[in-house]
Amino acid sequence: MESPIGRHQRPSDQRDNPRLKQTKEIGVIDELRPEGFGFARSLTTPRPESIFLNAGRLAALATSEDCFRGAVIGMDVVRKPDGRYAATSASSLDITSKESADLLWTAAQITKHPLDELERLKAIQTSQPAAIALLVLASVKSPKLDQFVRKSNLHAPADAWMSPILSRAIHLAPAAITSSVVAPLILQDPSTALSIIKRVPNRAVIKGAWLESLWETVPDARISLIEMATSLALADHGAICALDWINRWLWLAQESDDEHFYTSHPLGLWDALEEQLKADSAAFDAIPTHWVGFSYAPEHFLERVYRYRFPALDSALIAICDLGTPNLCPSNYRARDQIDALDHTDIELAALWGTSSGNAKMDTSVSAQMLTARAAERCAAQYFRSLGLHVDDVAQLQLNGSTDEWRLMDLKVEHRYGVDVKNLRRTLNGGMHSSRWKVKAFKTDARGADVLLCGVSSPYTKLDRDGRLTCDTFEEMSVLGVTTASETRSLLNKFDHIYRLHVHSTTKLVELPAWSWDYPTAHYRARNIALRELRDWLTKSRQNSIPKKIREAFPPVLLVLCNTPAFLANSERSEQQNAFLEMLMATVPGNRGTGAERYLLRLPQLYLFVLHFWLHWRAQKKDINTSELTSLFQWGFTVSKHSPRSEDSASTAPKSSTTHASRWEPVSLAASVGIVDPTDTIGTLLQALTALETKLSQSTFLKLSDLSIFENGVLVGTFPDGKRRTLLAHCGGRDVLRNQAECGFRPLVYAREKTCACGRLICPKCECCSDPRFSDCAPQKDRLTARPSEEWVRY
Ligand SMILES: [Zn+2]
Ligand SMILES: [Zn+2]
Known part of the structure; x- marks a missing residue:
């Protein structure tokens, strides 16, 4: 035993x-x-x-x-x-x-x-x-x-x-005893001391100074000393001087013949250094300006560095990114609140706008539309006021007849600018992309009027039994932006130097593409200051190696918007990516002139630039991979949602720097570069073009003639057989299986969707090929008649 x-x-x-x-x-x-x-x-x-x-x-x-x-x-x-x-x-x-x-x-x-x-x-x-x-x-x-x-x-x-x-x-043994035994051994018998230290289960016993001493006296053990220093740092961020140990690792890496050595990052040391800098920002001064370590630092470390060393830059990046964060955006409102705020004056006003059709059901529907239109006006007024602008509710004056201005505008901003609010009801599949408005009885369309149009996206609403307007609880009413009736039309011709498209203007303007709306300058105040800040920082920090590494993480498109082309050089980019950036550089208004517009690139300009660039490239080159352009809008590291101040003061903030709970996620591709694009029209376009280019080779493309763009964004071309076919579009149809609701599905892409005998693309959702207001198509009629009615049940 x-x-x-x-x-x-x-x-x-x-x-x-x-x-x-x-x-x-x-x-x-x-x-x-x-x-x-x-x-x-x-x-x-x-x-x-x-x-x-x-x-x-x-x-x-x-x-x-x-x-x-x-x-x-x-x-x-x-x-x-x-x-x-x-x-x-x-x-x-x-x-x-x-x-x-x-x-x-x-x-x-x-x-x-x-x-x-x-x-x-x-x-x-x-x-x-x-x-x-x-x-x-x-x-x-x-x-x-x-x-x-x-x-x-x-x-x-x-x-x-x-x-x-x-x-x-x-x-x-108890920590104090181990410590008292090892301390003299460190000097007298370093190898024995090291063998004891390696066995100590309680890392808190080990002192950073011991490891530093052993680094000199037991050179063979240096790799394991770095591992030990890292494990000390993981247990207690302040246990060692992380900067010194990273330098030791860099020295070993330089000495090593093993090229994989650099991949064995002592990540715990970087975390520890980050924490040490967080605890004492003066520690930044210990890092040399041209420190070789920046080349190996993980992204989150660099993020920490720029946030502390360059607080103005940090605030600038946050200002740019906040612009695309929905809950920080002043343009989103709870639809219920807007509807509930309607008073008897609004109801009276809305009643003036609707005309009776004699059909009770239709009249109820029109009443709901007009009340919603009035709610949209109030929502727009609230939005402009939130920007610090003075707003007069001109529409309301229709009731007392004191002036006729209401015939031209709904609101007057800053006593000068007339605003015509367009209520854009969201469609079945188009969501906030839907950009066709409901027309009040007294206005036919906006063509010719010199007022600012303001698009407000509203949910589906209806009147309840008591005649009150209602909608779903969680729906939002969102201001999509402003434009003028002539802005999109004139912009359509502005990219002729890149690719010449025929522009088809409509006589009756009842729809503008979602990308034609963008926010007024007042909305972009903070961003414009931030872009200027960013530009100054980039220019000033040209020689510094930390900024070089940080710069590499900026979206290249943002560098273009800042007019800092010197920092764009990157041999890893494709020919198409480089051409995109060069041509964009020449297009940004601020990069060609000076003055107030200096840093501005509006969403419609960006959209039309992307489209024209693609047409140009498809015509010029066999090789095309438009999906690569997406990366030009993306950050190499993510910018935190919160400012460094609030993150550090928040008691709930995660202690470990390796878990980044509050990451900023851009809601759209353009939001990454400070352009608000609530429906991600740029991202959607790049995806559509990527799909289109797989079906439309350069040789086929070159055989197309009379490529035309309509004011609502639809792209059409004549094929060698003489037939006009749609290349890119969105659905203008109504779903016969869903109470004739407007479909709005997008994007419709040539060859991905089927082409109808009429040349238009057939929507995969509702099987329509055309807008019922403008033309009729016999094959469409056949398709809709043949739609299986049981599908209705499945919805
Ligand atoms: Zn058709
Ligand atoms: Zn459809």
Whole structure:
């Protein structure tokens, strides 16, 4: 049977004399005789008599190198008939076992009470320091023993810990003892010190200064020292000087022949450095301006650096990114609130706008539309006021007849600008992309009027039984932006130098594409200041290596908008990407002139630029991969949603820098570069063009003639067979299976969608090919008649 306290148990002699009672004891070797036997003394009983160790016992101990005077051992002890004591087994002691601790505790209890025994223990302290060390060691596992050791004020001198058995276990001793033993060894015997440190389970014992000293004295161990420094840093960010250790790693990496060395990033060190900088921003000054470490730093570290070292830049980036964050956007309102705010004047006004058709159901529907239109006006007024602008509600004047201005405009902003609010009801599949408005009885369309149009996207509304307007609870009413009736038309011709398209203007303007709306200058105040800030920073920090790394993470399109082409060079970009950036550079108004428009690029300009660039590139090159253009709008690292101030003061902020809970997610591709695009028209266009180019090779494209764009954004071309076919469009149809609701699905892409015999694309959602207001198509009629009515049930 194996003794739990012994690892090298010898067969017991108990069998020789079964009448003898044996006890388990811990003892210390007192004497070794040249004849080959020896004596031990018990540490766990108060008995003063020596215990005989025969040659067999000593041989057993010798195998584990515990056969020397002062060695602490485990024994089974019997009292022989002649009164003398002898060990029936002797073994190396497992000092970490619970049984050892229990035995020592029992011994301590025995020795605690009688005064003479305590005296004896003190005597042991001087004569057998190893035994005291053992008690201390065992006390780590036994709270009772720990209390005893503390009360009795037992100490073993440092060299006692270096006895062979105890030095194997020193890493298990209380932290203060391990520390007091290792500290001198660091200088006297660095290798032994390192071997102990490696075994210490409690990392808090290890001191950063030890590792620094060992870095010099044990060069072979440098890789493991970096690992140890990293694990110290992970447990306690302040345990080491992270900057010094990263520098040591960089030095090793430079010395190493292994090219994969650089990929073995000590990420914990970067985290620690980041935390240290966070705790003390003055620590930034310790980082050299041209530090080679910036080339290897992880993104989140760089993010931390720029946020602290360049607070103005940080605020600028946040201002740019906040613009595209929906809940920070002043243009979104809860539709319910807008509807509930309608008062009797609004209801009276809306009643003036609707004309009776004689059909009660239709009249109810028109009433709902007109009330919603009025809510949209109030919503627009609220939006302009939120920008700090003065707004007069001109529409309301229709009721008292004091002026005729209401015939031209709904609102007057800053006493000067007339605004015609267009209520854009969201469609089944078009969402906020829907940009066709409901017309009040007195206005046919906006053509010719010199007023600003303001698009407000509204949800589907209806009148309840009591005649009150209602909509779904979570719907929003959103201001999509402003434009003028002539802006889109004139912009359509502005990209002729890139690609010449025929422009088809409609005479009756009841729809503008979603990308034609953009916000007034007042909406972009903070962004424009931020872009100027960014531009200044880029120019000033040209020579600095941190900014170089940060710059590389900026969306290249943003660099173009800042008019800083010098920073665009990147050999990894494709020919198409480079051409895109170059041509965009030439297009941004601010980059060609000066003045108020300097930093402006409106959404419709960006949209039409992307479209024209694509046409140009498709005509010029066989190789095309428009999906690559998406990356030109993206950040290399994400900008935090919150400002650094609020993140640091928030008690709920995650402590670990490796988890970034509050990341800024752009809602649209253009939002990444500070252009609000609530329906992501740019992202949608790039996807549509990527789909289109797989179906339309350069040779086919070159055979097309009379490529035309309509004011609502539809792109059409004449094919070699003489037929006009639609290339890009959105659905203008109504779903016969869903109560004739307007469909609005987009984008419809040539060859991805089927082309109808009439040349238009067939919507996969509603099977319409045309806008029911303008033309009729016989095959469409057939398709709609044939639609299986059971599909209605599935919706
Ligand atoms: Zn058709
Ligand atoms: Zn459709």
